[in-house]
Amino acid sequence: MTWAVFAQNIVNGISLGSLYALVAIGYTMVYGILRLINFAHSDVFMLGAYMLFYIDFMFRLPWWLTFVLAAVLTGVLGITIERVAYRPLRQAPRISSLISAIGISFFIQNLGLVVFGGRPKPFPVPQFFSQSYMVGSVYMANISWVVPVFSGLLMLGLTMLVYRTKVGLAMRAISHDMDTSSLMSVNVDGIIAITFGVGSALAAAGGIMWALKYPQINPLMGTVPGIKAFIAAVLGGIGSIPGAMIGGMLLGMLEIMLVALMPTLSGxxxxxAYLVLIVILLARPTGLLGREFREKV
Amino acid sequence: MRRVTGFLVLVLIALLAFAIPSVSAQQEPIRIGVYEPMTGPMAAGGQMTWEGIVLAHEMTPTVLGRPIKLFLADNKSDKVESANAVAKLIEQDKVIAIIGSYGSSNSIAGGDVAEKAGIPMMTDSATNPLVTLDKEYMFRACFIDPFQGEVMAKFAYGEGVRKAAILKDVAQDYSVGLSNYFKKTFIALTGDPKSIVAEVAYQTGDQDFSAQLTQVINSKAEALFVPGYFGDMALVAKQLRQLGSKILLMGGDAIDAPELVTIGGTAAEGIVFSTFYSADAPATPEAKKFVDAFKAKYGKTPNANGALGYDTYNLVVDAIRRANSDDPKKIRDAMASTKDFPAVTGSTTIDESGDATKDAVLLKVVDGKFTYLTTVKP
Structure with a gap:
């Protein structure tokens, strides 16, 4: 492999990895606070992309406004899902919420098939994002640096939210002990709703960024990215926001390099990726940056 | 009074009891099953095929004096779901013949079930040879991949390409098969085993091809053959052009869907592919009637899958008519002896292996439209 090809693969790896990271951040945030693996995350991711598609189709607003609207609306949708499918199960064993999440995931996918139709739709991509140019010997599309920068900013913003604000303090308190927090006059339901709102808005941002890079959307588009992001979150240590970032980048880079170095194995x-998940779970279940959590009995 | 009413009711019941069976014996519909990918990554292909089938059903709604009833099962672009769909059609809907499916892997999985149950099945557009291989009840209305691979390899060679690359989907029998036939012919033409300079793969559901395409560009290939489905091809085209490559991009019949252009946009320009049919080059007089009817019903020009769906329905109905029976075995025998049937996609004769031999049409994307290049005879 020549230097130029290697550099190109690094760019490809960062570009793919940052997308995984972006989706993984949302996964990890909800897990970190609720200890719930929100399997519906990948379908909220899909809904975010469709939200933008339809808002753009109907109103033709400036692109940034469409983006913000889609993310906010998807956030509201996330809060609704929490209200309907998770809150009634708050006192039930954790496995019940997990099963409910899987149910919601299938429900959204199939609802999507009915409402949006099974055929893929072309995603509206502003010229700016798909424009590519040469840097040295490497081709790079604008989207390839927009996503990492955007993911980095979101990660910083989220860390600020969790560690520097009162809401964040409440989130962390809930993650340690829900009952005691509520005794300390923390509005548990409200905080959890906010957590889901933010998590879903992040999923929407992920879905939209994904669709900007791979501009075809369909109701099942969330499945594969969702699983990859989950692997990334586990790799980085589920519950840790910087861990999700690192895990995503690492997984993207590993995948690209596998194809680059061993083209016969590219299929x-x-x-x-699953092998990585298994190895991580066996060797270091808490992931790279994860902390040990003792299950309270 | 009461006794009279009671008597009348009895008479009425007796009359109904006699009337119902005799009416139903005449009106009992002929049940034909259809399994196609209506959702999932191949949805466009399945839905366009279904449009053709529905149109044909509207134009020929009866056979043997009985109405035809269609049963549609969605195979979700998936092998396992295909087997389930066929089992459902046979056991629950009691169909006597089956149409489908778009996607060779789907047809292979579905065909196994139909073969065991002894229900004749005709696939509209599954081109992999394995679909009909060693199967008694399995037929197809289209050409097969050894021919298609040869057509595309010859085209590339004719364009002056001496080094080609292949990007295939390892999860699809269609893709793996077609890439092999392309490779074989291309190597035979150039006489150089190293003329396929890169052969890389992906899997259904992958959306990032940047690493594979970097490999292809690095191999200095002059053309890239992608025997994948339309959605994959649109993304491949986008990413290939974003990586700065301008090499010739080629595909097979599975990219013949409007999504290639709506998703691929300007990146899809110049893609050349082989398919079964083009409205611009009608193969038979039947084709004109079909195109007019299709436009009147759907307000758009049919593609090859619409035409094949239409043809397959008519071929199945023709077999039932000639069998003069709703017995699956007799329909199977009639299907096997189909000869010179005037189909939209060309005169159809089913050979010993259950396949049809037909012309291939080469199309090229020009200004966002599929433009007719040429017709290749087998």
């Missing part, structure tokens, strides 16, 4: 890239 087995997904198998490789």
């Amino acid at each position: 087995f890239r997904d198998a490789f």
